Amino acid sequence: MTRTVYGPPAQLAVRGVGVGAAGLGLVVVALTVVLSVDLAGWLRGTLLVLLGLAAVVALVILVVGVLRVFGRGTRLVLDDDGFVNATGFGVGRRVPWRDVRKVQTDGAIVSVDLSGGRQSLIRTASIDVEPRALARELRGRLNRDRGYRPLSGHDDLG
Numbered sequence: 001m002t003r004t005v006y007g008p009p010a011q012l013a014v015r016g017v018g019v020g021a022a023g024l025g026l027v028v029v030a031l032t033v034v035l036s037v038d039l040a041g042w043l044r045g046t047l048l049v050l051l052g053l054a055a056v057v058a059l060v061i062l063v064v065g066v067l068r069v070f071g072r073g074t075r076l077v078l079d080d081d082g083f084v085n086a087t088g089f090g091v092g093r094r095v096p097w098r099d100v101r102k103v104q105t106d107g108a109i110v111s112v113d114l115s116g117g118r119q120s121l122i123r124t125a126s127i128d129v130e131p132r133a134l135a136r137e138l139r140g141r142l143n144r145d146r147g148y149r150p151l152s153g154h155d156d157l158g
Helices: 009-034 040-068 132-147
Strands: 002-005 073-079 084-088 095-098 099-105 109-114 119-123
Touching: 009 040, 073 132, 084 119, 099 132, 109 132
Parallel strands: none
Antiparallel strands: 002 073, 073 084, 084 095, 099 109, 109 119
């Protein structure tokens, strides 16, 4: 069984770690300033709540970045039975090759038409693969699943 996993580019994952860490650092500096300055009670409370919210946002960005560095989160998994597309919104669902009708690409998105009028959009900007190369690989796997062979006699699919 051949399995290919496309994950986010390393630069994107590391960027999330950097932005999250920098955000937490700024929150700590701002918290130090707020606590050292004598402010009115309501103003101090409001600033502490805002800093708490900023800390939560920065922490989420940091955690997502760390998860991406370790290969979790956004990804596309191709195997002999089908694929799992987790490059967009929602949870990636397994799609068997028998449900795939057509593969096409336009810009940074590879569109996979499925049975029942459904569609799976693969956002290649969030994974480390070129759209045309991915569409070619998807078509090759689809052809292999259907038992198609090239007319030239040699197998260019793998």
